[in-house]
Amino acid sequence: xGVRKAITGAQAAAEAMRQINPDVVVAYPITPQTPIxxxxxxxVADGVVDTEMVPVExxxxxxxxxxxxxxxxxxxxxxxxxxxxxxxxxxxxATPGLRLPIVVSLVNRALSAPINIHCDHSDVxxxxxxxxxxxxxxxxxxxxxxxLLAVRxxxxxxxxxxxxxNQDGFITSHAVEPVxxxxxxxxxxxxxxxxxxxxxxxxxxxxxxxxxxxxxxYFEFKRAQEEAMSKVFEVYREVGTxxxxxxxxxxxxxxxxxxxxxxxxxxxxxxxAGTAKAAVDAMRAQGKRVxxxxxxxxxxxxxxxxxEALKDIPVIGVLDRSMDFGACAPVYSEFRNAxxxxxxxxxxxxxxxxxxxxxxxxxxxxxxxxxxLSGKLDAEHQRYIGLRG
Amino acid sequence: xxxxxxxxxxxxxxxxxxxxxxxxxSGSQLLAxxxxxxxxxxQSFPEYGSERRGAPTVSYTKIADKVLKSHEPxxxxxxxxxxxFGIMRSIMVAAGLPDTGILIVNTRVCSQEIKKLxxxxxxxxxxxxxxxxxxxxxxxxxxxPMLGALVKLTSIVKMESIEEVLRAHFLAKIGEEKVQxxxxxxxxxxxxxxx
Numbered sequence: 001x002g003v004r005k006a007i008t009g010a011q012a013a014a015e016a017m018r019q020i021n022p023d024v025v026v027a028y029p030i031t032p033q034t035p036i037x038x039x040x041x042x043x044v045a046d047g048v049v050d051t052e053m054v055p056v057e058x059x060x061x062x063x064x065x066x067x068x069x070x071x072x073x074x075x076x077x078x079x080x081x082x083x084x085x086x087x088x089x090x091x092x093x094a095t096p097g098l099r100l101p102i103v104v105s106l107v108n109r110a111l112s113a114p115i116n117i118h119c120d121h122s123d124v125x126x127x128x129x130x131x132x133x134x135x136x137x138x139x140x141x142x143x144x145x146x147x148l149l150a151v152r153x154x155x156x157x158x159x160x161x162x163x164x165x166n167q168d169g170f171i172t173s174h175a176v177e178p179v180x181x182x183x184x185x186x187x188x189x190x191x192x193x194x195x196x197x198x199x200x201x202x203x204x205x206x207x208x209x210x211x212x213x214x215x216x217x218y219f220e221f222k223r224a225q226e227e228a229m230s231k232v233f234e235v236y237r238e239v240g241t242x243x244x245x246x247x248x249x250x251x252x253x254x255x256x257x258x259x260x261x262x263x264x265x266x267x268x269x270x271x272x273a274g275t276a277k278a279a280v281d282a283m284r285a286q287g288k289r290v291x292x293x294x295x296x297x298x299x300x301x302x303x304x305x306x307x308e309a310l311k312d313i314p315v316i317g318v319l320d321r322s323m324d325f326g327a328c329a330p331v332y333s334e335f336r337n338a339x340x341x342x343x344x345x346x347x348x349x350x351x352x353x354x355x356x357x358x359x360x361x362x363x364x365x366x367x368x369x370x371x372x373l374s375g376k377l378d379a380e381h382q383r384y385i386g387l388r389g
Numbered sequence: 390x391x392x393x394x395x396x397x398x399x400x401x402x403x404x405x406x407x408x409x410x411x412x413x414x415s416g417s418q419l420l421a422x423x424x425x426x427x428x429x430x431x432q433s434f435p436e437y438g439s440e441r442r443g444a445p446t447v448s449y450t451k452i453a454d455k456v457l458k459s460h461e462p463x464x465x466x467x468x469x470x471x472x473x474f475g476i477m478r479s480i481m482v483a484a485g486l487p488d489t490g491i492l493i494v495n496t497r498v499c500s501q502e503i504k505k506l507x508x509x510x511x512x513x514x515x516x517x518x519x520x521x522x523x524x525x526x527x528x529x530x531x532x533x534p535m536l537g538a539l540v541k542l543t544s545i546v547k548m549e550s551i552e553e554v555l556r557a558h559f560l561a562k563i564g565e566e567k568v569q570x571x572x573x574x575x576x577x578x579x580x581x582x583x584x
Contacts, residue, residue, distance in 0.1 A: 006418075006425040006433075032437075117437065139460075171460050175434035176418050178425060271460040278459035361461045 002182035002247075009172035012140040012179050013079065013105045013165070014039035016147035018049055019187040023074035023194075026054040026065040030084040031117045032169040033107040037079055059084040063091035063102075070100040071209050073199025075151070077102065081169060082109035082123045089127065095162045096131030096225055098210060101154030101194075102162040104132075105147065108270065108321075109169040110356045118357020119169040121269065122322040125330045131225055133163040133232055134299035136269045138255075140177045143167045145247060146296075151191050152239040158231040160198070168271040170357065186246045229300050236297060253302040255294040256309055258284060262291035264372035265310065267335055268319040269295055272353070272360050276319075279365035290369045295331065306338040315347045315372045319365075319385070321354045329382060349377045353385035360386065401452040401545050402463040406482045407472030407532070410442040416470075416532030417448035419558070420539070423550035424452040432457050445476045452545060468543060471495060472518070472531045474503055483509040493538050495519055495531045499584060514542060516582045525570045525577070533571050537578025551575060 007015065013036045017025065025044075027037040044053045052069075056062045062078050069076040080088060085106060095102055111122040128134060135150055137143040143165065150163040167173055196202055200209055213221055233253070240251025255273075258280050259265055268276050273294035283290045293309065310316060316339075320329035328336065332350040339345050351368060354360045364385050371377075403420065407413035414435040421433035435448040449463045465485045471477060471494045483492055488511040494503055495518040504513050516538040518531030533555070540548055552572050560568050 004425075006422045006431060168460075170437055171434070174437070175432055175460070176421055177432055177457075178430060275459040275461050278461075281458070359462055361464070362459050 002180040004178055004180050006176050007140060007179050008035065008174055008176055009137075009140040009143045009167045010035035010107065010174065011039050012144040013147055013167070014043070015179070015181050016144045017077060017105075018043045019184055020075070020077070020148065020151055020191050021049045021188070022051055022077045024052045024054065024066070024069040024076040025078065026056055026062045026069070026076065027078050027080070028056055028059045028062045028084060030059070030081045032109060032173045033079045033081040033084065033105070035173065036105055036107070059087040060091060063088040063095070066102050067091055067095060067098060067100055070102050071098070072201045073194070073196045075155070075194040077104065079105035079107065081107045082111055085123045085127065086111060092127055092132070093130040094210075097221060099160040099198075099225070099228070100162060101151075101160055103147065103150045103154055104162065104164045105143075106164045106166050107169045107173045108166055116356040117169070119171050119271075120321045120355045120357065121166075121330075122355075124164065124166055125322045125324070127164075128299055128330065131161065131229065132299060133159075133161055133229070134297070135163060135165050136296055136298055137165065137167045137172065138271060138273045138294060140167075140172060140175070140179045143172065144179055144181065145243065145249065145251075148187060148191060149236070149239055149243055149251060152242070153232060153236050155194050156231075156235045156239070157195065157197070159228055159235050161225075161228055161232070166270060171271040180247075182246050190242060190246060232297075232300050233302065251296075253295075253297040253305055254309070255292075255296060257292040257294070259291035259293060259309065259313065261289050262313055263289045264315045264317070264369055265291045265293055265313045266317045266319060266365060266368060266372075267293045267295065267331060269298070269321065269331060272319065272321070272365075275360055275362055276365050278362045279369065282362065282366055283369050288369065288373065290373070298334075301334050301338070303334075303338040306335065307341060310335075310339060310346065311342055313346050315349070315375070315377070317349045317351055317368050317372045319351045319353050319368070320382075321352075323352055323355070332382070347375070347377055348379065350382040351385050352382055352387075358386050401450070401468070401543070402466045403450045403468045403470065403539070403545075404463055404466045404482075405448045405450070405470045405472070405532070405535075406476060406480060407446055408442075408476060409444045409446045411472045412530050412532030413446050413448045413472055416472075416536055417450045419532075419551060419554050420536055420546065421450045421452065422554045423546040426550045426553060427546060429453065430455060430457050432460075434462075436462065445480050447480075466490065468493070468539060470535050470539060471507075472535060474506070477503070477506040481508065483507045486511070491542055493535060493542070493582070495535060512584065514538065514582055514584060516578050518578060521574050521577045521581065525574050526567070533574045534578030534581075537575040537580075538582035541579045541582050548575065548579060
């Protein structure tokens with residue numbers, strides 16, 4: 001049993017970081033991420049953690065310093081949002097190839113322009129192709145647990161890849177909710193210490209990091225990176241089982257909610273999944289057989305498991321909080337890919353919602369269910385929820 | 390009724406309107422934490438715009454006996470509290486508030502003019518939260534007396550719970566004397582709310 005606290009999603013991330021007690025935390029403030037490092041800076045100032053906290057002059061420097069610290073052998077963490085991630089991008093893309101298990105808390109916020117501080121997923125969806133493990137969180141409780149899980153998945157010798165833990169800007173990061181914080185000693189034992197096997201400062205075993213690799217070997221490096229990514233599934237399961245021993249919860253690749261007998265299923269990430277659960281409850285109360293699938297592990301994407309979970313569902317609506325302009329939306333694309341191999345494929349509809357923090361209401365998701373059940377779909381075009389005409 | 394429907398039963402949805410710097414966010418959070426202390430499920434979240442002191446702001450509090458799954462904002466509140474009635478000239482604070490709902494305004498008089506401004510036909514309650522705060526603390530922090538008024542009208546939480554949360558939050562920051570003054574402000578709000 002842990003201690004229940006009324007805290008925000010940002011504080012939940014900071015609580016996890018307190019328990020992880022990383023060697024180095026590097027960050028530059030950006031709304032709505034700022035309260036994470038603000039809270040963590042208090043732990044540093046109060047001597048609650050013995051982390052070296054490095055305030056830097058930009059996010060590009062933040063990720064560069066995290067790379068330096070991790071290369072040396074330290075456990076490093078950072079947090080950012082939107083434009084901050086965009087400015088980091090050069091180093092973010094280099095990190096998986098360097099095989100550095102940095103964990104970043106990403107508080108999802110819309111990308112400029114027009115400039116906007118509110119939630120959507122355009123920041124994270126811009127980096128899903130570069131090789132970070134991506135984990136999504138419905139609420140503050142999941143932010144906390146996913147952050148603990150992330151460190152162990154990232155640092156496992158079979159993986160050695162960076163992880164981003166996503167939460168919705170403001171909706172999760174600034175909302176106070178009950179969060180159960182588990183015992184410090186148990187969590188400390190769970191997260192352990194980072195192995196120094198690959199530490200650059202281990203001068204007895206000198207090595208080069210980040211050399212120029214030309215066409216003779218670059219391809220092989222990237223193939224090895226893909227191999228490491230494929231190992232995430234088994235590691236995630238194992239680490240999840242270990243974490244279960246502390247929390248009593250399960251850590252699946254995705255959560256299904258009333259999908260067993262469902263005639264229509266909605267797929268949606270992060271906080272809107274909670275709102276969708278309320279919509280499922282309301283529809284079920286009217287005798288309508290609908291359900292939800294909430295992706296949690298988005299990179300690597302669990303195609304086979306998703307296919308198995310949705311193979312008997314007649315119609316699926318996928319809700320994206322970002323667009324891939326001129327192409328299918330990112331979450332929708334993955335689900336369409338996953339279901340392609342089925343002999344009898346479900347009907348599908350792509351929806352865009354919530355850009356720049358536009359509210360998504362339970363009633364709007366109920367309307368999506370009604371539309372899916374009515375069969376009036378348009379496979380060729382995405383639809384927009386809550387868009388003003 | 391199905392079990393899953395019971396889980397989504399929002400017992401109390403409150404909206405606290407004010408101007409940035411008046412404590413709408415912390416008021417909403419104090420209320421939520423008091424309910425949390427009493428074993429309730431809670432959500433407390435502000436609506437952010439461009440952050441600057443004096444701009445209209447609103448914070449929401451949800452209190453329930455079951456897990457709060459939805460993260461949507463409150464569109465049909467049970468109670469609306471207004472820390473600065475001037476914002477009612479530009480913000481429809483009572484939008485979605487049913488006639489059976491409660492509107493509490495920081496004011497010295499419950500005039501027809503305020504009611505008209507709010508476009509609200511239910512019962513309007515007033516509390517001189519600014520006056521109480523100025524008298525006891527020497528500064529305008531109307532959120533605490535407002536919570537006292539809310540407790541008097543709804544019994545949504547116990548006064549002691551808010552007092553405990555006030556102490557836990559502010560003792561280290563402002564010291565015992567000011568904590569006591571805040572508790573007095575809370576009690577004055579409770580006693581002095583009027584129709």
